[in-house]
Amino acid sequence: MDRDRIAETSTEPTIATAQLDLLKALGDNTRSAIYLELARSPRPLATVDISDALGLHPNTVRPHLERMREAGLLEVEVGGRGDVGRPQHRYSIAPNAPSLGFEPPTMPVLARMALAMAARLHGGPDDAEAVGRSEGSARAVPYVHAPSTLEALVSDLDRLGFDPMVTDRPDDPDAAVVSFAHCPFADLAEVHPDLVCGLHRGLVAGFVAQMGDAEVREFCTLTSRTPCRVTVATR
Numbered sequence: 001m002d003r004d005r006i007a008e009t010s011t012e013p014t015i016a017t018a019q020l021d022l023l024k025a026l027g028d029n030t031r032s033a034i035y036l037e038l039a040r041s042p043r044p045l046a047t048v049d050i051s052d053a054l055g056l057h058p059n060t061v062r063p064h065l066e067r068m069r070e071a072g073l074l075e076v077e078v079g080g081r082g083d084v085g086r087p088q089h090r091y092s093i094a095p096n097a098p099s100l101g102f103e104p105p106t107m108p109v110l111a112r113m114a115l116a117m118a119a120r121l122h123g124g125p126d127d128a129e130a131v132g133r134s135e136g137s138a139r140a141v142p143y144v145h146a147p148s149t150l151e152a153l154v155s156d157l158d159r160l161g162f163d164p165m166v167t168d169r170p171d172d173p174d175a176a177v178v179s180f181a182h183c184p185f186a187d188l189a190e191v192h193p194d195l196v197c198g199l200h201r202g203l204v205a206g207f208v209a210q211m212g213d214a215e216v217r218e219f220c221t222l223t224s225r226t227p228c229r230v231t232v233a234t235r
Contacts (some may be wrong), residue, residue, distance in 0.1 A: 024071075025067055025068050025070075025071035026068075028064070030054075030056070030060070030061075031064045031067065031068055034054065034061065034064055034065065034068070035068065035073065035093075037050055037053050037054065038050070038074065038091060038092060039093055041161070042159070042160055042161025042184045043092075043161035043162075043163055043182045043184060044075075044077060044090035044091055044092040045090060045091055046089065046090050047062055047065065047089060047091075050065070050091070065089075065091055069091070072094055072096065072097065073093070073094055073097045074091050074092065074093065074094055074097070075091070075093070075094045075095075076089050076090065076091050077089075077090050077092075078090075111188060112188065115188060116192075118195055119192060119195065123195065124194065124195075124198075125194045125195070125197070125198035125201075126198070127198070128194070128195045128196075128198030128199045128202060129198045129199070130202060131199060131202060132198065132199040132200060132201060132204075132206060133202040133203070133205055133206035133209070134206060135199075135202075135206065136203040136205060136206025136207035136208075136209075136210070137206040137209065137210040138206075139156055139203070139206075140152065140156075140207040140208075140210035140211050141210065143155070143211065146211075148213075148214075148234075149212075149213055149214035149232065149234070150166070150176055150178075150214065150232055150234075152207075152211060153178065153204065153207055153208060153211075153232065154178060156207065157204075160184060161182060161184035162183065162184065163181040163182040164179065164180060164181070165178070166178055166179075167179065172233065174233045174234050175217060175231050175233035175234075176231070177230070177231050178230050178231075179229040180228040180229060183228060185200070189222055190222075193221065197221035197223075200221075201219045201221070201230075204216060204219065204230050205219070208232060213234060214232050214233060215232070215235060216230060216231070216232060217231040217232070217233050219231075
């Protein structure tokens, strides 16, 4: 082996070294707790979300997040304004980070295959909506005693990771618009928009129908002029 080759192999990080870095990054109890919180979340979390969940000060959480980002465990997206005028940083588990048993790594694969199979069998938006309605109806059952359908729907959409935001309809006092600030199915929706958006439309419609005192007036998807929102009105 020549000198150049020896120098090259001595400076390149090995797989073992990379794995050691990951283990060191998670060797701290606080970082492990942060990683678990992010792994359980269906959407990216801001520093304040994590600090509130763990009962820690944001200044305590920030260096741990940066350490895990440097180790390749986390991804960060920047947008809007956070506390004290800082840009809002939202963190999520990096695609190539180890699941460590927190998240079944086969689930995204299964979702992609299921959608590809549905497309291959010529399943359309109506088929997807029917499947979504069944799931939405089942998801509504635990909320039967909720104060309102809107509150229950927003709570469930938040649990699923859609980061819903509610605004009033000035032209209709009985209606409210729920906008989805984040789509946990975004990657799949870009490939199969009719099927994925159909599933989501059905999910919302089935949930609202099961609650029984409201209706869906409008559902806007990726292809709409005002995408990713639903209008819900009380009966």
